[in-house]
Amino acid sequence: MEGNGIISFGSGQPDLPPPKEIFRNLENPRLFKYGLIQGDKRLREALAEEYPGAEAKNFVITNGASEALDLVMRALAQEPGSHNILLCQPYYYSYPLIAEFAGLSSIYTQLKEGLIDLDDFQKKIGKVKAVLINSPSNPTGRVEAMETLKAIEALTKKLGVWVISDEVYKDLIYGRENYLIKGRHVITINSFSKTYAMCGLRVGYLYSPDREFIQKVVDMKVHTSMNTNSMGQAMALSAMRAPRSYVKKQVAIWERRRDLIYGGLIKLGFDLWKPEGAFYVFPKIKNVERALGELYYKYKVIVYDGAWFGAPGRIRLSYALDEKKIEEGLRRIKKFLKGKEKWLI
Template sequence: MPEIAAHVAGMPGSGVRHILEKALLRPGTIILAVGEPGELVGPAVRDVAAGAWRDGDIRYTPNGGIPALRDAIVRKLARDNDVHVDVEQVWVTVGATQALHMAMSLALARGDEVLVPDPGYTTFTMNAHLLQATPVPYPLRPERAFQPALEEIEALVTPRTRAIIVNTPSNPLGSTFDLDTLEALLALARRHDLWVISDEVYERFTWGGRHVSLQSLDADGRVLSVFSMSKTHAMTGARVGWLVTPPGWRPTMLRVQESIVSCVDAPSQRAAAAALDGDQRDVERAAVHYRDSLSAAMAALDGRGIRYLPPTGAFYLWIDVSHASGGDVAAWCERFLDEAGVAVAPGTAFGASGEGWVRVCVASDRAELLEGLRRLPAPA
């Protein structure tokens, strides 16, 4: 029989999903490996989605999304992000995952290079391989508190470099980039005429500073911004995100969206519009819950002398287990799952710079979180 395309056969898998699949086969496992919000979207939003099904609103929608949702996104971007766009710059997608893939599809051709954070979200690299582009990791090092070194990034730029991905707040690190860093990254992109793909999925969860959207600083239309309902509004399964493009892309986006998914389902879009325009107290409550869980988790780690990166955003803790992992944190995570019954994400699932570290999601039940952390081995 014919063989699958070589670039797909060689595409890396997700180290996080590998651990999760094993954990799901073990009843009683404490699962801290996946970024699933512990909160639940409010009943008013759920009722809107249910009403769409009852009303039979399950037909095709416009490629870019229903007008009510696109208008709500335009208002949200102006209100929360200081990003002022026309509705035709907003394209509703099947979660941020599709928005990221579409942004990379628009920016990259076969053989192009894209600069990706290391450690960074797994699909940055997976998408590049699927598009027959080359992901080039830019290191985020512990000695710099996992902040980018602009001179190191600039040294990675070649004539084939077409884009750089920026993710703040960061998954997996729980770190954020300040205004000076964002402006410096944009200046680098201008010097080398690069696209900037800005992943802002965790925008509403920042600890100690206000989130700044790269597109609010963009002077020449090179930023493609990715957002999602999944984490902010605890709607992971509804699969609603959006991509914000420069102006004038409507003809291109119609073709691209039609070729990938045609459109997002109407009930989820109606629910997303209601969530964006409605009472935001559920989001504020979730932020308080995640911040308090982070504080409790950090106190538990401090009490046992386990090192971690103090988080400034998202709902993850990036924890140093190098004293126990023996130079192969992926293998150690499998042993830890088998022996301690706790699933954590190996740092190397997010890039080579993650060796010796694990990512823990604090958005689940707090008692389970603290019990899982109690089972981590402390330094001798």
Template sequence: MERKLINSPSFFIGKGEGDNLISFGSGQPDLPPPDEVFDITKNYRSFKYGLIQGQPHLREALSRFYEDSNPDDFVITNGASEAIDLSLRAVHALTGGSKVLLFRPYYYSYPHNVRFADMEAKYSDLKEGKIDIEDFKKQIEGCKAVIINSPANPTGSVQDKETLLEIDKVCREKGIYILSDNVYKDLVYDDEAFYLEGEHVITIDSFSKSYSMCGIRVGYLYTPNKDFVDKVIEMKTHTSMNTGLMAQEMAFAATNVPESFLLETLETWRKRRDLFYRGMLDLGLDVIKPEGAFYLFPKIKNPDKAINDLYYDHNLIAYSGSWFGDDERMRFSYALDVEKIEIGLERLGKYLEG
């Protein structure tokens, strides 16, 4: 096989379905959505524009998940991605500011989101996945927003309540927006995760991870900050209009699914996590134990080279940590059957021996 250099996740698109390839690459659930999500599509016939802000019954349903919220506090978006894009552009428009703080390692898209909102990213390095509050206090100077992702992609770490409350205090005092990206909130294995709320907090979430609806593209942002909601609606009016109406109906169906769906899904993820984490320890890897999400982020030497060797010599897909701001680690998504995880571990073991 010709060894074309792999240097971005897009190389792997369309790969991983083959018989003999094990993919720990893409971060999307492999389990299907609840049946209810597809049931609604059978008799759907609407075709006119909907409200830019999103369908009222979907926002009404979402408001039941957030205490003290009301339907007008939500904007339905094309996945969490658009919610992040619009939020950052709104921060830029409302403050005129140019700097946004990211914790590193970060979700792959964040630095690009900041750049495409015509702003500049600053970084605070995590310590074994956790926020270093002293470093945060230094780096936040001059920033107009900070993005928090807990549980996090790629580390799987959940941030402590105490740390988040300290961040909240600083941001309240300085008038800094907190973008709280909670897309993995239903994938927390042990203790509960804590989430900030308030006038300066923009909560971002989606149906993609919780309900396996990545390709359907429904997310939302929620904030009690009316000016912020209005600015986002103003932007979305011109940049994409309403989020697809049938997709919103599918999301609405998901909000009515019994909680047992989420709990059963979580048990599947937990089994995979336990097996994969144990396997990595057995291979002698230095790896953070994921408290949520579905990624392992072990230390592996020269990850940019390793992803090539793993793919071409061992039929194994994994992502380089350098794509997430850490060039000493690799990201392994465990969105696949335990049987495949075991085969993948064997292959990884062979690579590490070699």
């Protein structure tokens, strides 16, 4: 929601421009026809080059990462064994519902300081068919330690537990290394929405070394959405051919914005984790429902309720807006907090 003087820290939609390369060569009539259910072969071949040992047949191009998650969970629900899935809490708000719609029951491992607590994780992993990992995380903005991700990779392989690795923010990390979980038991989810600012085109994908699993997903997609947007796939392929400097410049902008909003909220007295990736902050505050209403109706500021993400007593702010708007939003939040300092304790 924008306009009318509203400052929205709500939507996780990049406001930065996509690569200029995506607008070229769109006159081909083929782009307006049905395409392969599994996805454009050239796009899948380009993706395979980014995953060691992968081939085009290991990918399915989907209508955003959301469809990839939906297809994966429905396919996993058909696998023998437990119908439980382990989710990290706080979580992206769609995860529990997508799991429920697929016929899976969610079990939660509680994050500690926004990161996976391996002790709690190990207690619960034996009860589930699959676990969903999201690093960098929406809503926390935190990036899991490489040692943690390697431990999860080894433990799930040993126990025969599937890993769904949601990596839509993997390219948006500030000043530290990331580790991408690998193995035949790992299903990777990604999207062109965040890295390339192409949310509206709805182009995502899933990758698995397990060809039988890929075929199950394709068999479902035939009868649901059919092929993913042909023109969007062509634009996604062009985005991949853009200079790597495009992504580096974007990350530098996100990092500046992170520093601005994190520093501003700390000065106002908020308790929050410093994001290491993605573009969200997740501060604590009391009386959340009242805060949301007053911020919107009196100060024209939109923030999201942490309860939507499984974390009551917090609010999520996206910094997918330019620095002047962030600064103005912080000024309005400061006015809102006058006389409410105890809400931050």
